[in-house]
Amino acid sequence: MVSNWNKEEIICAGKSAEMRSKMADYKKSVVYQIYPKSFYDSNHDGLGDLRGVIEKLDYIGELGVDYIWLTPFFVSPQNDNGYDVEDYYRIDPRYGTMDDLEELIRGADRRGICLMLDMVFNHTSSRHEWFQKALAGDEKYKNYYIFRKGKGGKEAPTNWESKFGGSAWEYVPEMDEFYLHLFDVSQPDLNWDNEEVREEIRKILLFWMEKGVKGFRFDVVNLISKGEFADDMDGDGRKYYTDGPNIHRYLKELNELTFGRDAEIVTVGEMSSTSMENCFQYAGEDSGELSMVFNFHHLKVDFMGDEKWVLVPADFMKLKKILFSWQEGMEEHHAWNAVFWCNHDQPRVVSRFGSEGKYWKESAKMLATVIHGMRGTPYIYQGEELGMTNAGFTHISQYRDVESLNHFRILQEKGLTEGDAYRILQIHSRDNGRTPMQWEEGANGGFTDAVPWIEVNGNCKEINAAQQRMDGDSIFHYYRELVRLRKKYDVISYGSFQALDEENPSVLAYRRTHEGQELVVICNFYEKEMDWKSPVSLQGFQRLLGNYEEREAKDEMKLKPYEAVILWKKAE
Numbered sequence: 001m002v003s004n005w006n007k008e009e010i011i012c013a014g015k016s017a018e019m020r021s022k023m024a025d026y027k028k029s030v031v032y033q034i035y036p037k038s039f040y041d042s043n044h045d046g047l048g049d050l051r052g053v054i055e056k057l058d059y060i061g062e063l064g065v066d067y068i069w070l071t072p073f074f075v076s077p078q079n080d081n082g083y084d085v086e087d088y089y090r091i092d093p094r095y096g097t098m099d100d101l102e103e104l105i106r107g108a109d110r111r112g113i114c115l116m117l118d119m120v121f122n123h124t125s126s127r128h129e130w131f132q133k134a135l136a137g138d139e140k141y142k143n144y145y146i147f148r149k150g151k152g153g154k155e156a157p158t159n160w161e162s163k164f165g166g167s168a169w170e171y172v173p174e175m176d177e178f179y180l181h182l183f184d185v186s187q188p189d190l191n192w193d194n195e196e197v198r199e200e201i202r203k204i205l206l207f208w209m210e211k212g213v214k215g216f217r218f219d220v221v222n223l224i225s226k227g228e229f230a231d232d233m234d235g236d237g238r239k240y241y242t243d244g245p246n247i248h249r250y251l252k253e254l255n256e257l258t259f260g261r262d263a264e265i266v267t268v269g270e271m272s273s274t275s276m277e278n279c280f281q282y283a284g285e286d287s288g289e290l291s292m293v294f295n296f297h298h299l300k301v302d303f304m305g306d307e308k309w310v311l312v313p314a315d316f317m318k319l320k321k322i323l324f325s326w327q328e329g330m331e332e333h334h335a336w337n338a339v340f341w342c343n344h345d346q347p348r349v350v351s352r353f354g355s356e357g358k359y360w361k362e363s364a365k366m367l368a369t370v371i372h373g374m375r376g377t378p379y380i381y382q383g384e385e386l387g388m389t390n391a392g393f394t395h396i397s398q399y400r401d402v403e404s405l406n407h408f409r410i411l412q413e414k415g416l417t418e419g420d421a422y423r424i425l426q427i428h429s430r431d432n433g434r435t436p437m438q439w440e441e442g443a444n445g446g447f448t449d450a451v452p453w454i455e456v457n458g459n460c461k462e463i464n465a466a467q468q469r470m471d472g473d474s475i476f477h478y479y480r481e482l483v484r485l486r487k488k489y490d491v492i493s494y495g496s497f498q499a500l501d502e503e504n505p506s507v508l509a510y511r512r513t514h515e516g517q518e519l520v521v522i523c524n525f526y527e528k529e530m531d532w533k534s535p536v537s538l539q540g541f542q543r544l545l546g547n548y549e550e551r552e553a554k555d556e557m558k559l560k561p562y563e564a565v566i567l568w569k570k571a572e
């Protein structure tokens with residue numbers, strides 16, 4: 001692998017002019033997710049910002065990705081780090097200005113990269129002008145949200161629970177009514193059944209499309225269509241509003257009247273507790289809804305059912321089964337997956353399914369291989385390409401996330417000791433993925449020279465971008481290579497998927513085929529060496545990439561700890 005690259009070569013790594021012109025081909029694309037608050041602080045206030053992203057564009061260009069998904073930077077009280085939007089048309093001054101954003105769009109474009117914005121339309125901030133007017137009694141705006149009378153007075157209209165803990169309803173004494181908030185109390189849900197709300201949302205999208213934005217990620221978008229408001233006798237209420245009655249109609253309408261008018265725009269919906277059948281439509285080739293979907297079922301294999309705030313070892317067989325069934329099911333129905341391990345809501349994958357110890361590097365590369373060989377558009381979350389690990393926080397004062405802070409309290413109210421509550425947070429808190437990007441070994445990992453809004457992981461001395469960019473054998477360079485391979489080999493981007501050796505308790509393997517080309521991906525998920533016998537002949541295959549030195553393609557192999565290898569055979 002390359003270790004001595006020159007600057008010109010890396011600016012648009014792996015992308016020829018011809019490839020750049022095919023940008024809307026999301027099947028060949030890779031997306032890099034930036035959580036601006038934790039990416040790079042350019043103005044010394046301890047918070048990352050848009051100019052920080054501009055300054056790091058060469059780094060992102062080196063990876064060879066096609067899109068940058070920026071999590072919300074709109075005006076917001078930041079109760080949920082920007083997922084509580086107060087004004088969809090303005091940029092929060094803490095992140096920068098409209099000029100900065102425009103400069104970022106141009107700078108990214110020069111590197112063949114498009115911007116994907118994160119649109120939060122299930123709810124607004126309670127500080128949004130619409131909600132403020134609703135509270136002031138304006139009927140028009142009251143109908144923008146979901147207000148209901150309580151049961152027999154002050155009891156919530158239904159027993160639904162907020163995703164961040166507690167009731168999903170908040171009582172407003174002046175109105176003697178409750179409003180619905182599926183997330184924090186400061187995030188009231190919008191009423192999508194009101195045509196005026198849908199029109200406001202279309203206006204917002206058209207505004208950002210005019211700015212040259214070429215992608216949208218829609219936050220928890222499968223929760224926008226509420227069904228019946230009834231008590232849930234055996235759950236937390238999600239069955240009444242997940243993939244709700246008008247969801248496909250609303251998405252089709254949005255597509256038709258906004259982003260569907262620009263063939264270059266790529267869209268991804270974040271689908272909470274969704275079903276595959278619904279995703280066939282959300283991301284179906286001809287369904288006129290979205291380009292692709294995130295689902296989270298594979299990231300619940302260390303939950304107890306849907307309950308996240310528990311300690312349960314990850315179930316590898318379940319993980320495989322879910323990944324494979326989504327790969328096969330979506331393909332069969334001509335629908336497209338977003339494939340990923342990490343984002344700003346998830347713990348770091350190397351800590352979760354790999355190893356922070358002796359095989360840190362091998363396991364991070366192995367996990368990357370699993371995702372990047374699959375059928376779907378891969379997403380890389382900032383720092384994942386460096387093998388960044390969980391935060392390792394030991395005191396509640398280090399945590400910032402509203403969900404973690406709520407559950408730390410709720411767990412203890414339920415009778416857990418403080419120590420147990422800490423152990424659960426250390427594994428599941430969203431702050432694990434939110435510690436600042438580790439740029440270099442110096443103070444605060446080079447993220448800021450002020451006090452960072454959330455602590456930098458102490459291991460920035462060992463894990464940082466500066467070091468890995470210079471090391472051809474690093475996780476960073478491995479990711480670059482994975483991105484390059486997707487562009488070079490059609491079998492990776494378009495190939496059909498077939499699971500291999502499904503019952504194997506340690507190895508995750510699959511085959512991809514496309515116009516005579518074949519690809520076989522073999523990943524040992526564990527530290528223990530494994531004898532592996534391929535169920536398909538590997539004769540004539542050559543190694544494209546792996547996390548150990550040369551490996552010959554044989555039908556029987558001894559796989560090393562966390563070994564991953566991608567084998568390829570060209571058409572006869």
Ligand code: GLC
Pocket residue numbers: 080083084120183219220270344345
């Ligand atoms: C999504 C976001 C998450 C946010 C929630 C509410 O799941 O990814 O960060 O808290 O929606 O907007």
